[in-house]
Amino acid sequence: MPDLQPVRGTHDILPDEMRRHRRVEETARALGLRYGYAEMATPIFEFADVFARTLGETSDIVTKEMYTFRDKGGDGITLRPENTAGVVRAFLSNGLQQQLPLKFFYRGPMFRYERPQKGRMRQFHQIGVELLGVADPLADVEVIALGQHLLDELGVADRTTLELNTLGDSESRAAYREKLVAYLRDFETKLSEDSRARLGRNPLRILDSKDEGDRRIVAGAPPIAASLNDSSKRFFDSVCRGLEVCKVRYRLNPRLVRGLDYYNHTAFEFTTEALGAQGAVLAGGRYDGLVEQMGGPPTPGTGWAAGVDRLALLLSEPEAWAGAIAVVPVGAGETDAALGLVQRLRRAGFAADLGFSGNMSKRMKRADRIGARVAVVLGESELARGIATVRDMKTGEQDEVPLSALEDRLARYR
């Protein structure tokens, strides 16, 4: 007998939670379409290289969080930890370079081998958009505006804050990195252990440290802004101006950086206080170097990903199901008539339910429990007269309706 517990960091999504997931995903899909982002899907696993090469060999995701295994053919396979790399791979595999610009929406499960926490699982779900082929900052503005629009639509915007920063182009980023490291070297012995390790690998991340001592040191660090070259400055100004035009409110956060190597220029994060340590619900940025890094032609890109599970946690109570029409046979003699009727109603576009067994009292009880708004009672006396008793489950009022007129009478319950 295998262990009946699901694998650590995974869980079953039962109907209540599934409704929330669907609401997040369907709202996003519909909204994405309105902005011109077409849904696509990539496989949930790829050759390990697709992620190892693009996310940065030293990133935590690659070094300790990937689900990687050898398949029977000996290939190194990785369960996708995120989907941007997959989308870019698909873009190149399918020769879509000729059709730029391209806008994609995706949804699906992702996998990271991490210690589970609230809002953080080993199998989790993301939705995301990618906009390829547009170097103009208007592209960043569009994807951020779409993100804001989605959070508004889901009714969670009042609990999130948009934080915005720029990393500059690669030249600015490299220059800043140098300045920052030079500054931090002086405090090396005072930095936290984690941050000392990051100094060589990923010094920008130190800006983001939650350690008290680190924060004091970082407070005196040179700002990114001072290292930006003119074009990077202009780019960021345009993004900010565009957001203002779109009435998207943001907060500049010069310490916001990104964990993945392929980001440049715009970095943003919609964060919430409501999820404990897992603050980010929707985050992304620009990744102009990624396509080239994967072997394609230089192609700019920008986009974001959002955590479906996290957004689902923020959603208010799921809206109750509209409720079916319960067809209730009084006795065994009316079973066939009831079966025929329930199927006829379903074909006509109604949600209709036929309890499978029990006397009338049982069936009424069940009708109540599934939230039926109306019960159609079929008994011997009804059938003899070619009518049905229609009972409103809320008011308790009931009247007799000719069988032939049922669809019309029930129209408002469709």
Added chain:
RNA sequence: GCGGGCGUAGCUCAGUUGGUUAGAGCAUUCGGUUGUGGUCCGAAGGGUCGUGGGUUCAAGUCCCAUCGCUCGCCCCA
């Protein structure tokens, strides 16, 4: 991967300084009601007390390990 807290019925929880047959509410099922749900009344089912080991005459209770959940760190959606 590191540190803290918590595991008793489907859910929320009680369970005395270790003591005999582990309880309640809600939920479920059945009955009161052979043509009417919600309310009410009655009854029933449901537990290897997370798991394994140890201490003890005796462990839900104490100790150790382990698994899971949870909070924080790391990282990130």
